[in-house]
Amino acid sequence: MSENETPNGPVRVRRIVEGNALRALAHPLRVQIYDILAQYGPQTASSLAQMTGESTGSTSYHLRALAKHELIQEVEGRGNARERWWERPRGSVTFGSAEGLKTPSGRAATQVVMTEFFNRRHQQLMQYIADGIAHPVDDSPAVITTATARLTDAQMGELSTRVMAIIDEYVDAYRDQTGDGVRAVSIRADIFPLPEEGH
Template sequence: MTNHEAGRTLDAGALKALAHPLRVRIYDLLSERGAQTASTLASLIGETSGSTSYHLRALAAHDLIREVPGKGTGRERWWERPKGRVNLPAPSDATSAAERAASQIVNAEFFARRHETLLEYLNRPNDAASDPWRDASLIVSTNFDITIEQMTALRQEVLDVVDAAVERYRGQKSASTRRVTLRLDLFDLPTTANTPEEDS
C-alpha cells in the first residue's frame, strides 16, 4: 500500500469489503507471497479452506483481487492482487460514519500486520554464521529537528529514492531474488514457493 503514488483509491464499497481482519491478512499475504489458492492461504493463516474461499470471493466482488488467468482448475482456483498501486483512505477522509469505521478497521489491521511482520523478522532464527540477507537489511529509527519546509523536502527525497528503487527492480524474478519490504526498514520476507511477479 502506498499514499504517494497515483493508483486506485479504494471507494467506500471496497473499503467496507476489506474491513475484516481475515480479509486484510489475505490481501496482505497476496501482496507478500504472490498468487495463492484458498487451500494455501488456509494453511498459512490457520483457517479452513471454506473460510478463506468465502473471503476471497468477497474481495473479488469489489475487484480487490482477481482469479489468475489460465491457472488452476474449477476446484483449485488461484487468486492474485491486480497489478498497480492501491491508496488507502485515512479515517479523516471518510464522508460517513460507516466509511470512517471501515477505514479505521482496515488501517489498524494493516499497520498491525506491518508490525507483526517486523517482529517476525527480528525473531527469525539465524543459524548461519553469516547471512548475507540479514547483513543487507536495515532497521533504522532516529530523531532530529527540522522545519516544515525541510520536512516536506525530505519527504520528497525519500519518496524519490523509494520510487526509483521500485522502478529499477520491478519485474525481477529468479532463484536469487527474494521479496523484501521497505518502510525505512528493509528486510527479506519469509521465503515461499510462490514468488510475486509484480511490485505492490
Template sequence: MSTSPAPRMLDVTALKALGHPLRVQLLDLLASYGEQTASGLAARLGESSGSTSYHLRQLAKHGLVEEVEGHGSKRERWWRRPAGGFQVSMEAAEHNPAARILVHSVARQIEQRRAAALADFLDHGMEALPEEWLDSSVLNTINLQLDAQQLQDISVRTMEFLTKIADEYRGAGGADARPIQLHFNAFPLIDPAAGPTPDSER
C-alpha cells in the same frame, strides 16, 4: 524494466470490503508471496479453504484481488493482487465519522501486519536466515523537525524514489530470491505531554 501503475486510492466502499481482518491478511500474503490458491492461503493462516475462498471472492468484487487467467481449474482457482497496490487516505473520511472509524480500523490492521513481520524478523531472523541476508537488512530511523509541507515533500519524493528503484528489480529475482518487505515510515510524533495542538482545538 516493468513500471508499476500508480497506487489506487481506496474509496469508502472498497474500505468496507477490507473491514474483515482476514481479508487484510489475505492481501498481505498475496503481496508477499505472489499468486496463491484459496487452499494454499488457508494452510498459511490456519483457516478453512471455504472461508478464504469466500473472502477472496468478496475482495475480487471490489478489484482488490483478481483471478489468474489460464491458471488452475474450476475447483482450484489462483488469485493475485492487481499491479500497483493501493493507499488508504484519511481524506476519504474527512467529513464522515463512520468512514473515519473504518479508515482507522483498516489502517490499524495493515500496520499490525507490518509490525508482526518486523517482530518475526527480530525474533527469528538470526536463526532462520544466512548471514548474508542479515547483513543486507537494515532498520533505520531518522528524526527531523518539519512542518506539514516539508513532511509532505519528503513523503512524495521518498515514495517516487523507492518506487523507481523497486521497479528496476521487480520480477528480476533469481533462484535464491526471498519475499522482501521495505518499510519507510514518516510521521509527526504525538507527544501527550505537549497538550493539544492548535488544529485539534478548532
C-alpha cells in the same frame, strides 16, 4: 487496476480504496489475505488456508468478497475450475480518503484496515528481530533504523517524495524477479510529524 506502459516507461497506478470497497476490506482475515497477495504474489484458496490457519471454505468466501469490489482479481491463464489463482492488482494503494474520513463508517473502516495491516507488518518486523537475535547473521544487508529531524511541512513533503521515488524505482525494476537468492522483502518508510512537545 494495473500499471500502464507508455513510451517513457511505466505509469504508476495509484488506487484510493474507499466507500464500499474499503468497508468490504475492513475484516481482519480479508486484510491478511490482501496483504499476503501483495507480499507473496498469486495464491489459491488452499494455499491461503495453509498460510492463515483458516479453512479453504473460509478463504474462498473472503476471496470472492474481495474480488466483488475489484480489490483482487483472478490470474489470467492460470488454474482451473477447481483451483483458482488470485492476485492483488499492481499499483500502490491508499486506504481511505479525506472525504471518506468525514463519515463515521469511513473512519471506522479505515481504522480497522490500517490497524490490521500495520499489526501484521509489525509482527513480521518483530519476528525478524527475534530471529536475528536467536540466529545472528553478521553480513545481513537488512537495515532497521529510526531518526528524528526538525522539518517544515514542505521539507517533510520533499523527503517523502524522494523516499517514495526510490521505493517505486526498486519495485518497478524487481517486482517480478525470480531466481537463486531472490526472496520477498518488506520495504517500509515511516515519515510523520511527532506530537507537539509536552503532549
